[in-house]
Amino acid sequence: MVQEIEDRKKMLNPGQARQQGSMGPPASVVPYAVRLVDVVKNYGSVTVLDNLSLEIPPGEKVALIGPSGSGKTTVLRTLMTLERPDSGHVYIGNDELWQMERRGRMVAANERHLQKRRARVGMVFQHYTLFPHMTVLRNIIEAPIHSLGVEKEVAVEQAYGLLDLVGLRSYADRKPSQLSGGQQQRVAIARALAMKPEVMLFDEVTSALDPEVVGEVLKVIKDLVATTGITMLMVTHEMRFAQHVADRVVMFDAGKVIESGPPEAIFSAPTHERTRSFLQAVLVRD
Amino acid sequence: MIWDWHTAASAWPHLMAGLKLTLIATLGGSAVALVVGLALAMVRLVRVPVLWWFCVFFTDFIRGTPLLVQLYFAFFVLPSFGITLSALKIGVIVLGVYNAAYMAEVYRAAVESVPREQIEGAKALNIPVARRWRSIILPQAAPTAIPELGNYIISMFKESALLSTITVTELLQQGEAFGSVTYRYLEPLTLVGLIYLVVSYISSIGLRWLERTMTYRR
Numbered sequence: 001m002v003q004e005i006e007d008r009k010k011m012l013n014p015g016q017a018r019q020q021g022s023m024g025p026p027a028s029v030v031p032y033a034v035r036l037v038d039v040v041k042n043y044g045s046v047t048v049l050d051n052l053s054l055e056i057p058p059g060e061k062v063a064l065i066g067p068s069g070s071g072k073t074t075v076l077r078t079l080m081t082l083e084r085p086d087s088g089h090v091y092i093g094n095d096e097l098w099q100m101e102r103r104g105r106m107v108a109a110n111e112r113h114l115q116k117r118r119a120r121v122g123m124v125f126q127h128y129t130l131f132p133h134m135t136v137l138r139n140i141i142e143a144p145i146h147s148l149g150v151e152k153e154v155a156v157e158q159a160y161g162l163l164d165l166v167g168l169r170s171y172a173d174r175k176p177s178q179l180s181g182g183q184q185q186r187v188a189i190a191r192a193l194a195m196k197p198e199v200m201l202f203d204e205v206t207s208a209l210d211p212e213v214v215g216e217v218l219k220v221i222k223d224l225v226a227t228t229g230i231t232m233l234m235v236t237h238e239m240r241f242a243q244h245v246a247d248r249v250v251m252f253d254a255g256k257v258i259e260s261g262p263p264e265a266i267f268s269a270p271t272h273e274r275t276r277s278f279l280q281a282v283l284v285r286d
Numbered sequence: 287m288i289w290d291w292h293t294a295a296s297a298w299p300h301l302m303a304g305l306k307l308t309l310i311a312t313l314g315g316s317a318v319a320l321v322v323g324l325a326l327a328m329v330r331l332v333r334v335p336v337l338w339w340f341c342v343f344f345t346d347f348i349r350g351t352p353l354l355v356q357l358y359f360a361f362f363v364l365p366s367f368g369i370t371l372s373a374l375k376i377g378v379i380v381l382g383v384y385n386a387a388y389m390a391e392v393y394r395a396a397v398e399s400v401p402r403e404q405i406e407g408a409k410a411l412n413i414p415v416a417r418r419w420r421s422i423i424l425p426q427a428a429p430t431a432i433p434e435l436g437n438y439i440i441s442m443f444k445e446s447a448l449l450s451t452i453t454v455t456e457l458l459q460q461g462e463a464f465g466s467v468t469y470r471y472l473e474p475l476t477l478v479g480l481i482y483l484v485v486s487y488i489s490s491i492g493l494r495w496l497e498r499t500m501t502y503r504r
Contacts, residue, residue, distance in 0.1 A: 080410050111415070119412045129407030133425050142421065143411035195411060 032091065033058040033199055033231035034079060039088030041074055041255075048074045049085065050255035058198075059229045063242035063263070066252030067278060072235040075252075076201040079233070080123045081114045092120050092199065119147065122197030126204045128184040130176040130191070136163070137172040140191045148195065155194070162190035166220050182213025186220050193224075200224075202234040214238070221245065239282055243267055251275045287472055294473040297464045301477055304460030305485075311377050311456060312443040318382020319442070320435065323389030330390070331397055341390075348387035354448055356380050361452040377449040377456075385442050389435055396431035397423060429500040436493040440486050447482075457481060 034056040041049040049071045056062055064072040077083040078090055081097065090097040099106045100113040109117075130139050140162060141155040150158070163169045166186035176184050185205055192200060202221065206214045218241050225232065225245045236242050242249055242263060249266040251259040251274075259272045270276045329341045348356070360376045371379070400423050408422045450459035461478035465471035 082406050082409065115412060115414070118409070121410075123410040125403065125407065125410075127403055129403045129410075131404065131407070131422055131426075134421075143413050146414060146417045146421075147412040191411065 032056060033060070033093060034233070035089075035091040036075065036078070037089040037091075039075075039078065039085045039090060041071075041078065041083065041085045048255050049078070049088075051088070052256060054250065054257055056231060056233065058231055061225050061232045061245060061247045062234065063246035063249045064233060064235045064252060065237075065239070065242060065249060065278070070252035071255040072252050073203055074255075076123065076203050076233060076235060079199070080121055080201060081118045084108075092117055119195065120198045121201065122192035122195050122199070123201040123203065124185070124188050124192050124205050126208050128176070128181070128188045128208075130184055130188055132176050135173050135175060136168065136179070136187050139176070139187060140194050143191070144194050159190070159194060162193055163187075165193075165223070166190045167216075180213055181209045182216045185209065185217045189217075189220055189224075197230065199231045199233070202232065202236070204235050204237065206236070206238060237282065239267070239279070251278070253278075287470075289476075290470065290473060293468065293470050294477060297461070297468075297474040297477060300460045300464050301457060301474065301481060304455060304457035304478075305481060307374065307454060308443070308446050308456040311374065311381060311446045311449055311454065312439065314378035315381030315385065315442050315446070316439045318379060319385035319389050319438070322383060322386035324393055326386060326390035327393035327397070330394060345387045345390060348384055353380070353384050353445060354451065356384060357448060357452050373449070373453045377446070377452060377454050381442055381446060381449070384445075385438050389438055392431050392434040392438070393427070396427035396434070399430050400426045432500060433493060433497040436489075436496065440489050440493070443486060443489070444482060 032055050034054070036052055036054045039049050039052045040047070048069075052071065052075070054075070064075065066072055074083060078085050079092070079097070085098060089099070095117060096106070096109075097114075097117050098109050100109045101107075130136075131142070134142065137156065137159055140159040141152065144150040144155040144158065145152055160169060160172065163172055166189055168183060168186055168190070171179060171183065171187075176187070179187065189205075205221070206217055209217065218238065221234070221241075222245055224230070234242070234246065244263075246263050248260060249263045250257055251266065251270075251272065253274050259266065259270060259275045266275065267279065270279060326341050326345060329337045357377070357380050360380050361373065364370075364376075404422060404426060405418065408418045413422065446456060447458040449456050450462065453459075455463070457478055461474035462471075464474040
């Protein structure tokens with residue numbers, strides 16, 4: 001059992017391996033896995049991220065909470081390069097995400113630059129976004145083969161390992177439509193892990209699920225938290241889950257971080273009035 | 287005038303030769319239309335600068351002028367610019383390009399019907415752009431596009447009768463020629479109409495079958 005966990009750790013800790021290897025500086029000089037500095041994002045006249053700054057050290061599991069429209073999901077989408085910020089800086093490790101150097105000047109990143117950076121981040125979406133025309137196995141191996149250039153046999157072997165991890169090995173040849181929502185979301189987690197990301201983003205991964213299958217998805221994430229060193233950002237409305245798995249809880253309101261700290265502090269003694277009223281509202285509903 | 291089976295029988299081989307050319311024109315035109323239409327749609331979807339404007343203008347121009355005028359122009363005017371092609375080749379190209387302008391819209395609508403989340407999912411997995419199109423977007427757009435494209439091919443089969451006006455000896459031209467020699471139009475033209483009907487009817491049944499199987503596979 002111990003050996004098994006060690007193996008999983010090795011398989012799922014590419015981030016640390018990469019930092020210690022020849023590809024990047026040693027872990028000690030990378031104080032943050034993710035860093036946002038004064039990030040602003042507007043949709044028309046609505047400000048979604050308002051000079052937001054956030055720093056996350058490698059391996060930290062962070063739960064992002066807050067009311068709808070407070071900017072939590074936009075932070076994840078910015079990190080996944082799905083949403084370009086209007087201003088500010090976003091770093092993955094030491095590397096600037098949305099800007100690149102050209103002839104000694106910093107300019108807006110092009111697709112090629114983003115493609116390089118994006119490979120270090122994985123995301124699981126609220127609505128799974130599995131490819132409906134592909135089998136479960138094909139969903140998992142598509143990106144490693146065509147993005148990382150992994151040999152097909154290796155990718156398949158790795159995919160079966162990941163399906164074991166999420167308890168769905170026997171579903172490899174099914175189409176997503178033949179799976180329950182919870183099973184589809186577990187496949188989506190396996191698919192994101194297949195890219196060996198340093199940072200994993202979970203965007204309300206249980207809010208589209210039937211209540212009875214929420215548990216199985218949360219359990220997979222809990223296992224990941226317990227066995228891997230991947231940095232994780234989780235937008236969630238599951239307060240009990242956040243309390244149990246997160247190292248830190250970050251409270252968002254109106255595009256800003258208004259409070260941040262260990263779960264026990266945030267949940268038992270929030271300092272900000274807005275946090276108090278938010279928690280009161282959601283915990284009553286729970 | 288009474289139907290004469292003997293005349294019908296002697297017209298039949300001529301009509302079959304004509305049908306062969308009609309099918310060649312339709313299949314050739316379809317190949318041109320499917321490829322050019324996809325190219326036009328891709329330029330518009332990916333918003334290739336400059337080319338994009340050209341494609342918009344080109345599509346509007348083709349859709350805004352009658353097919354018959356385009357055929358006459360290609361057949362009578364292009365030779366004076368040194369472009370001389372056989373009547374059949376001109377027919378295939380003009381039919382193809384004309385339908386490409388319409389098929390481009392079918393492709394475009396089908397691609398836009400693929401949920402945005404699918405494209406974001408592929409992007410989040412860092413699947414390269416070309417591969418994203420090939421393995422994620424186009425396969426999901428196909429079930430929407432194929433029945434529509436098939437309808438255009440069936441109507442192209444019927445439109446190909448216009449090629450008779452530029453000397454292509456296709457089905458209608460053969461029927462008309464047989465009539466002008468024998469002074470009997472009833473049999474050959476009735477058969478021409480029936481052949482068009484039977485071929486398009488069978489094709490549309492095939493298309494409906496294809497549509498059903500594609501929906502099941504989704």
